[in-house]
Amino acid sequence: MERPLTINIHPGQPPLNLKEYESVGGYAAVRKAVTNLTPQEVQQLVQESNLKGRGGAGFNTGFKWSFVPMGPDAPTTKYLIANADEMEPGTFKDRLLLEGNPHQLIEGMIIAAYAIQANIAYVFLRWAYKKAAELITKGIQEAYAKGYLGKNILGSPFSLDMYLHTGVGRYMCGEETALLNALEGKRATPRAKPPFPQVSGLFGKPTIVNNVETFCCVPHIINNGAAWFKSLSYSEDGGTKLYGVSGKVKRPGAWELPMGITMRELIEEHAGGMKNGYRLKGVLPGGASTDFLTDKHLDIKLDFKSVSAAGSRLGTGTMIVMDDATCPVGFVHNLQHFFAQESCGWCTPCREGLPWVEKILWSIENGNGREEDMELLQMHTRLLGPGNTFCALAPGAMEPLQSAIKYFGDDFLTHIKEKKCPYQ
Amino acid sequence: MLQESEILAIEHELTLVPHKSAAVIEALKIVQQHRGWVSDEAVAAIATHLDMSPAAVDSIATFYNLIFRKPVGRHVILLCDSISCYVMGYKTLYAALQKQLNIRFGETTPDQRFTLLPNACLGCCDHAPALMIDANLHTDVTVEQLETLLEKYV
Amino acid sequence: MPTIYIDNKPYEVKAGKNLLETCLTLGLDLPYFCWHPALGSVGACRQCAITLFKDKEDTQGRIVMSCMEPVKEGACISVSNATAKAFRGQVIEWLMTNHPHDCPVCDEGGCCHLQDMTVMTGHNYRRYQYKKRTYLNQYLGPLLNHEMNRCIQCYRCVRFYKDYAGGEDLNVFAAHHHVYFGREKDGILQSPFSGNLVEVCPTGVFTDKTLKQHYTRKWDLTAAPSVCQHCSLGCNTTAGERYGKIRSITNRYNGAVNGYFLCDRGRFGYEFVNDENRITQPLIRNRVPEAVDEQSLMDHLKLLLTQSRTLIGIGSSRASVESNFALRQLVGSENFYQGVSLDEAALGKLIASILQSGAVHTPSLKEMEQADAVLVLGEDIWNTAPIMALSVRQAVMNSAAANALQQTSIAGWHDAAVRELVQDNKGFLANAGLTASPLDDISTCTLHATPHDIAVMGFAIAHAIHPGLPEVPQLNNELAAKAAQIAKALQQAKRPLIISGPSCYNEAMIKAAFDIAGALNTGERKAMLSYVLPACNSMTLAMMQAPSFEKSIDRINDNTVVIILEQDLYRSIPPAKANAFFNRCKNLIVLDSLHNGTTEKAQVLIPAATMAEADGTLINNEGRAQRYYQVFVPTTGMVKESWKWFWQMRSLQTSSGNGLELHPNDWLTKLEKTLPQFNGISRVSYPPEFRIHGQAIPREPHRYSGRTAMLANLAVSEPKPLQDNDSPLSFTMEGYPNRPPASLIPFFWAPGWNSIQSVNKYQQETGGALSGGDPGIRLLEQKTGTPTAYFTDIPEALPAPRNKWLLLPAYHIFGSDELSAYSAAIRELCPEPYIGLSTQDTAELGITDGKNITLVAEGEEYTYPLKIQEHLCNGIVLLPAGLPGMPALTWGSWATIAPSLKNNAV
Numbered sequence A: 001m002e003r004p005l006t007i008n009i010h011p012g013q014p015p016l017n018l019k020e021y022e023s024v025g026g027y028a029a030v031r032k033a034v035t036n037l038t039p040q041e042v043q044q045l046v047q048e049s050n051l052k053g054r055g056g057a058g059f060n061t062g063f064k065w066s067f068v069p070m071g072p073d074a075p076t077t078k079y080l081i082a083n084a085d086e087m088e089p090g091t092f093k094d095r096l097l098l099e100g101n102p103h104q105l106i107e108g109m110i111i112a113a114y115a116i117q118a119n120i121a122y123v124f125l126r127w128a129y130k131k132a133a134e135l136i137t138k139g140i141q142e143a144y145a146k147g148y149l150g151k152n153i154l155g156s157p158f159s160l161d162m163y164l165h166t167g168v169g170r171y172m173c174g175e176e177t178a179l180l181n182a183l184e185g186k187r188a189t190p191r192a193k194p195p196f197p198q199v200s201g202l203f204g205k206p207t208i209v210n211n212v213e214t215f216c217c218v219p220h221i222i223n224n225g226a227a228w229f230k231s232l233s234y235s236e237d238g239g240t241k242l243y244g245v246s247g248k249v250k251r252p253g254a255w256e257l258p259m260g261i262t263m264r265e266l267i268e269e270h271a272g273g274m275k276n277g278y279r280l281k282g283v284l285p286g287g288a289s290t291d292f293l294t295d296k297h298l299d300i301k302l303d304f305k306s307v308s309a310a311g312s313r314l315g316t317g318t319m320i321v322m323d324d325a326t327c328p329v330g331f332v333h334n335l336q337h338f339f340a341q342e343s344c345g346w347c348t349p350c351r352e353g354l355p356w357v358e359k360i361l362w363s364i365e366n367g368n369g370r371e372e373d374m375e376l377l378q379m380h381t382r383l384l385g386p387g388n389t390f391c392a393l394a395p396g397a398m399e400p401l402q403s404a405i406k407y408f409g410d411d412f413l414t415h416i417k418e419k420k421c422p423y424q
Numbered sequence B: 001m002l003q004e005s006e007i008l009a010i011e012h013e014l015t016l017v018p019h020k021s022a023a024v025i026e027a028l029k030i031v032q033q034h035r036g037w038v039s040d041e042a043v044a045a046i047a048t049h050l051d052m053s054p055a056a057v058d059s060i061a062t063f064y065n066l067i068f069r070k071p072v073g074r075h076v077i078l079l080c081d082s083i084s085c086y087v088m089g090y091k092t093l094y095a096a097l098q099k100q101l102n103i104r105f106g107e108t109t110p111d112q113r114f115t116l117l118p119n120a121c122l123g124c125c126d127h128a129p130a131l132m133i134d135a136n137l138h139t140d141v142t143v144e145q146l147e148t149l150l151e152k153y154v
Numbered sequence C: 001m002p003t004i005y006i007d008n009k010p011y012e013v014k015a016g017k018n019l020l021e022t023c024l025t026l027g028l029d030l031p032y033f034c035w036h037p038a039l040g041s042v043g044a045c046r047q048c049a050i051t052l053f054k055d056k057e058d059t060q061g062r063i064v065m066s067c068m069e070p071v072k073e074g075a076c077i078s079v080s081n082a083t084a085k086a087f088r089g090q091v092i093e094w095l096m097t098n099h100p101h102d103c104p105v106c107d108e109g110g111c112c113h114l115q116d117m118t119v120m121t122g123h124n125y126r127r128y129q130y131k132k133r134t135y136l137n138q139y140l141g142p143l144l145n146h147e148m149n150r151c152i153q154c155y156r157c158v159r160f161y162k163d164y165a166g167g168e169d170l171n172v173f174a175a176h177h178h179v180y181f182g183r184e185k186d187g188i189l190q191s192p193f194s195g196n197l198v199e200v201c202p203t204g205v206f207t208d209k210t211l212k213q214h215y216t217r218k219w220d221l222t223a224a225p226s227v228c229q230h231c232s233l234g235c236n237t238t239a240g241e242r243y244g245k246i247r248s249i250t251n252r253y254n255g256a257v258n259g260y261f262l263c264d265r266g267r268f269g270y271e272f273v274n275d276e277n278r279i280t281q282p283l284i285r286n287r288v289p290e291a292v293d294e295q296s297l298m299d300h301l302k303l304l305l306t307q308s309r310t311l312i313g314i315g316s317s318r319a320s321v322e323s324n325f326a327l328r329q330l331v332g333s334e335n336f337y338q339g340v341s342l343d344e345a346a347l348g349k350l351i352a353s354i355l356q357s358g359a360v361h362t363p364s365l366k367e368m369e370q371a372d373a374v375l376v377l378g379e380d381i382w383n384t385a386p387i388m389a390l391s392v393r394q395a396v397m398n399s400a401a402a403n404a405l406q407q408t409s410i411a412g413w414h415d416a417a418v419r420e421l422v423q424d425n426k427g428f429l430a431n432a433g434l435t436a437s438p439l440d441d442i443s444t445c446t447l448h449a450t451p452h453d454i455a456v457m458g459f460a461i462a463h464a465i466h467p468g469l470p471e472v473p474q475l476n477n478e479l480a481a482k483a484a485q486i487a488k489a490l491q492q493a494k495r496p497l498i499i500s501g502p503s504c505y506n507e508a509m510i511k512a513a514f515d516i517a518g519a520l521n522t523g524e525r526k527a528m529l530s531y532v533l534p535a536c537n538s539m540t541l542a543m544m545q546a547p548s549f550e551k552s553i554d555r556i557n558d559n560t561v562v563i564i565l566e567q568d569l570y571r572s573i574p575p576a577k578a579n580a581f582f583n584r585c586k587n588l589i590v591l592d593s594l595h596n597g598t599t600e601k602a603q604v605l606i607p608a609a610t611m612a613e614a615d616g617t618l619i620n621n622e623g624r625a626q627r628y629y630q631v632f633v634p635t636t637g638m639v640k641e642s643w644k645w646f647w648q649m650r651s652l653q654t655s656s657g658n659g660l661e662l663h664p665n666d667w668l669t670k671l672e673k674t675l676p677q678f679n680g681i682s683r684v685s686y687p688p689e690f691r692i693h694g695q696a697i698p699r700e701p702h703r704y705s706g707r708t709a710m711l712a713n714l715a716v717s718e719p720k721p722l723q724d725n726d727s728p729l730s731f732t733m734e735g736y737p738n739r740p741p742a743s744l745i746p747f748f749w750a751p752g753w754n755s756i757q758s759v760n761k762y763q764q765e766t767g768g769a770l771s772g773g774d775p776g777i778r779l780l781e782q783k784t785g786t787p788t789a790y791f792t793d794i795p796e797a798l799p800a801p802r803n804k805w806l807l808l809p810a811y812h813i814f815g816s817d818e819l820s821a822y823s824a825a826i827r828e829l830c831p832e833p834y835i836g837l838s839t840q841d842t843a844e845l846g847i848t849d850g851k852n853i854t855l856v857a858e859g860e861e862y863t864y865p866l867k868i869q870e871h872l873c874n875g876i877v878l879l880p881a882g883l884p885g886m887p888a889l890t891w892g893s894w895a896t897i898a899p900s901l902k903n904n905a906v
Ligand SMILES: Cc1cc2nc3c(=O)[nH]c(=O)nc-3n(C[C@H](O)[C@H](O)[C@H](O)COP(=O)(O)O)c2cc1C
Pocket: A052, A053, A054, A055, A056, A057, A058, A059, A061, A064, A083, A084, A085, A086, A087, A088, A171, A172, A173, A174, A175, A176, A177, A209, A210, A211, A212, A214, A391, A392, A393, A396
């Protein structure tokens, strides 16, 4: 089983420096791309590999790049941004890549920048990732020193500057257009699409934002080809995937596995199954803003399509396991508290709706719920949907709620009837 | 007034952006790094330096979670209150911290030693519950460890 | 024109618009908050949701925000389907979770967009059971009240204040459901456009603090279309009255003039009408009792006016066309003067003749907003014509946006996307003035120089554009470089705009502005030239070519009767000169509304109506005649329009009639016949007998309350409503219930639309002209393509006399205007008198900021504290113009400066 993204990551040990990274084949892909391939060819390769964005939405990466204006009439400044804001509760996969092999990310970004002919790149890193900040800073310095960054990379006409930007908190910054505003020194409220960032992004210039894991796949595609990348996967989405499990399992952690392994394999084999005395009650398969799945879904394949078919989303692929001793109402309340706090305050449904939902859940949890509250919660799950709100935050927030009501509705009703939390 | 070292750092950031106001988040971070928090005076000083109005600077400063517009203690404890830590029992940790320090979220100990804040997911859910004190991440924290953990921070 | 289908009905609509404005234009009721026709769309509030279908077969559709969706050929949408309706209702319920139920005590109640939208969506029952969020409010100065709990977070306030008007001290703070709109700290809002927040805010967060002093609901106001009296732009206003007092001024939309906005001087400067210092009865001085009734007045006037004395009339730049013309008729054209200094009269005359020549186009404010390069030559428009400054700002922003949008398919109404593309880019603005101006912040090219230098730079620009014009000899390098830069930018523009005015008392500047505009006016390019004038009706006197009253001095003897119309001559010329004038006037009749230095000199003082009690016409700086209408009838019958008094005097002279036969329109018809330059002006309004379906137009909304009780303390039977013989408006709530013609709109209201947002029901298209055309008759249209003659008399640089400073006025939006300064709130914002000098001059004189210094001008001494003007050029001394209590000075003269002896005492 190949695991190209993590093969050179050894937890507990410092990551490879540039030299070591080169010695295991690092930066060969940059050389290949910049000297042998045209930007269009790189785009084409990535598109064919069926690499889907690992930030949650699962959009074909190469296809996303293809919207960037190219050629002599295109704006002279274009930007490329790595989304390393990782703040989705339950998500910790990018940290592994950032701390484990920063050069892999830098290399992927250089290639992607070449593919869209961007001349400035940013790593937008969340504040809390202190160690990653150090390592990326060092990595960028090394890459400059070696001519992988800066003017005329490897003697080609292509030039690229790369900077690290660390955020100051707010989940919203992970949303790609809000991220652009944050980078511009503004309030991280999202922007309307269209215009898409590919056309008018950072400082009004064409911009590509991709997730860290997405970029980390790119060098391997260039080195080994689209067919190889596809062959890594058990499903039609190309490549491997960093899956993670947290909650009351025996061995919480993150693993690089073929895209499309089953949830059962992930939880039972890799995470060691539930801790003794606990039963699996529900799973958020891809972070806090995905729908619950239950033990009935253990055999679904963890790829974008299959998880959708089961009524949830692969999201970030890092799952949170809810055990049978944890109150689903309290669980969902915790999530809604998070989302309500992290709403940027721009659009009405999210700004006003989420705190309402949070208050309802809190009162149910505390035994003050009323039967009408269920209808109100359901109304919110219906009306805080995609398109109704300005960005995907609130719709994301509704996913665990709507599925909690679907699967654990009885728990809600018990709270309301018994006027207390039965789990306490 | 900004200090020499703050100005120097801000000036460097200014070289990286197309216009001055784009460096405001960096400037706030720099000032907070130097002083622990961002006072009204600091907001005004940053505004002057970046040709912005104090209102424009404060609009940014108050948007973000981790720009402190009130004084904080010498050490800031950020306790993760997100879902994995919730499942793994951050509330017990919180109760223990409350008892030990006699402060709640948003408060500072009278000796100015600690400020306690909730924080969204710290990205180490496989080692929950977690907390950060200043720049240090502590994972798999148990109530028993707390006392020794805090001792390091005087 | 694309066809779209709304609820299965086809409509032909305009391309390039969004669906919200399209629906509103079609007359459909669609609720919205964050969108505003002048501010564009951002899609934040989610209130304007509609259902968009893929095609005609699609029955499901999806919810979209109509303000963010462009009109597309064949688009199928539904406004009324259940999904969209339910969602819109829910948005209101969400907003209401935190909105206090304080409508009964909220100043916005009855003219509240939020109330209207709540009713429109049908939301009426709150299911939210928890505590509401509460905020602390801020002190924002004397003009606005702040009540943050009412906020619905539509972001319009910041978008107007910051993005549209360039204000810096209002912003949004914090995040999620704690977002807060206000200042960083308590304090006076700095933007002179802050009052628009009252109307821009859809609820009661920002309300009019001056209205609060004498609060009245919108539905209880008697209102009439009015025109602002506080500068020469003639912004359209709605004045509202109750119990004989003006309660508020709100914006009266005029698509060509002020659009949706007013400046704070115009909005809050109304309280002179209510002032205790009002003249309400005629006085005959030195006679006991002094206050007389009308009959005694008439008897006295009869003696004065019929004894074949010479009459001298002094017209007023703040009185109506009708009053000025009636005075002119009374005294005879050769005896008609205007109450401004010689210099000011000459400058006004020059401007009028330039514009009357018809060689260049003088634009409306709306047209100015479309300019793609602007040059302001020496006029401090921020302070002398604030809304023009706002228009110039829009021009600068619009042209930057037009540039940025060239390569994209983004629509101009997509505000956030446009701003993102534009970034910090600005269109071309060159701002040349004596000292710093807030406009400098958005200028590409700024010049702080003496009037002479500004003027010669102007000539140099004209020469650079049109080499046939004379070259400026010995131009210094800075001026030459700037002239070249500006000339280039203007030449590259398609619609360049040149602005100047008389406030520097420099004739050459005005001429240079014309030369530049004329030179630019070739072929494709249509140059615009706009002059600011000193007062709301300066244009009328300039067009009448009335000489300065100073010219009349020699003609006055014991036998002349001097009639001064509505003005204080002490504001035009220094006290010594004015006193000398008054000493000669043995028979002085003054008509005015408020006591002042001039009224004190009157032997006969006659109470004149203010704009609130009068019908009259003003001609603004673009030559647009506009009618304002009487709002209410003053309780004392002695307060009348001056033109009425004059006609009464006239009938005394001729011993015919009773003086009541003429209506304003008759005066205008007479004026057209007498002075052809005013041709067309009689079309400014409808005749008094104009009726729609036999009905007059009511000044009172149909919900007007308490009418029968208002005078019940005097008599229980309700008196017969007052008649208005001068206009088609009635003083009651009865009358034509629908939309009146544009120039006769007393208030904006439509079923379901009680707030001022109802304007969209009165427009041809949302944000466009009012139905039937924007009010006002333009008297100055361009006649020829290019000028046949230019000014070639470039002034020589005269060396300044040794140790002398050129004395010039500094204008202040709050303070320089006479009438607005009567409002307590405005007075609070007026500066204290000061003497302004450049930093270098101050250093050389060895005096310190804030210390008293003495200025000697024409033998008079003036002692005030020194205020160093960092950006003022050397050799100029500035004093604030027109501050209450400050004497007039001879602007443009040379003055000396000495540290004050009183300094030591301080
Ligand atoms: C509220 C919100 C938060 C998000 N946070 C992140 C994040 O932390 N990291 C990330 O890569 N994508 C995040 N996304 C997704 C991004 O908007 C974007 O889709 C992604 O960065 C694109 O990268 P990809 O195409 O490589 O997946 C977030 C989206 C939303 C709506």
